[in-house]
Amino acid sequence: xxxxxxxxxxxxxxxxxxxxxxxxxxxxxxxxxxxxxxxxxxxxxxxxxxxxxxxxxxxxxxxxxxxxxxxxxxxxxxxxxxxxxxxxxxxxxxxxxxxxxxxxxxxxxxxxxxxxxxxxxxxxxxxx
Numbered sequence: 001x002x003x004x005x006x007x008x009x010x011x012x013x014x015x016x017x018x019x020x021x022x023x024x025x026x027x028x029x030x031x032x033x034x035x036x037x038x039x040x041x042x043x044x045x046x047x048x049x050x051x052x053x054x055x056x057x058x059x060x061x062x063x064x065x066x067x068x069x070x071x072x073x074x075x076x077x078x079x080x081x082x083x084x085x086x087x088x089x090x091x092x093x094x095x096x097x098x099x100x101x102x103x104x105x106x107x108x109x110x111x112x113x114x115x116x117x118x119x120x121x122x123x124x125x126x127x128x
Contacts (some may be wrong), residue, residue, distance in 0.1 A: 001020070001021040001023070001042055001068075001070075001090075002020075002021075002022060002023050002042075003023040003042070003044045003045075004022065004023050004024075005022035005023065005024060005029065005032065005033040005036065005038070005041075006022065007036055009022075010022055010033075010036050010037055010038060011036075011037075014036075014037040014038075014039075019039065019040070020038075021038070021039075021040050021041070021042045021068060022036075022038050022041060022042065023041070023042040023043075023044040023070070024041050024042065024043060024044070025043070025044065025045070025049065027058060027061065027062070030043070030058060030062055030065060030067070031062065031065075034062070034065045039066065040065075040066040040067065040068055040087060040088070041065060041066070041067050041068070042067075042068045042070050042090070043055060043058065043067050043068065043069050043070060043086075044070045044071050045070070045071035045072070046069045046070055046071050046072070046073070047071055047072035047073065048071070048072075051077070051081075052069070052077065052080045052081050052083075052084040052086075053084070055067060055069055055081060055084045055085050055086050056084040056085055058085075059084070059085030063085075066087040066088075067085065067086055067087060068086060068087060068088040068089065068090060069081045069086040069088075069089045069090065070089070070090035071090070071093075072093060073089045073090065073091055073093070073094065074094055075091065075094050075112075075115060075116060075119055077089075078091070078116070078119045078120055078123050079119065079122070079123040079126065079127070081123075082120075082123035082124060082126075082127045083123070083126075083127045088120075089120070091116045091120075094112065094116060095109060095112045095113050095116055096109060096112075097109065097112060100112075
């Protein structure tokens with residue numbers, strides 16, 4: 001996964017067992033990534049661009065392009081992003097809590113990861 005589309009990386013992995021998820025910000029970038037062979041496109045930085053409403057706006061002309069929302073997404077907004085058309089969300093900020101990371105409290109991180117998995121599964125089951 002990357003914040004931009006790197007054609008050489010996409011070309012290297014598009015027919016293999018490793019999934020490369022290129023990033024895009026604009027509708028043109030989303031379409032270009034898909035045209036180059038991306039199976040799913042990361043929308044980054046989604047919260048700065050309008051959050052779940054931006055995903056909804058992008059999905060209108062690009063219904064057949066799977067998108068993963070990335071950057072600043074909270075546990076509480078997972079279902080909203082999925083309901084607006086995101087196929088997945090990146091929850092790294094929500095899972096890798098800065099204070100837990102600073103004291104190496106992997107128990108907290110494990111709990112947050114479990115919560116994220118539950119919320120994600122429930123949202124996908126409900127909306128996809």
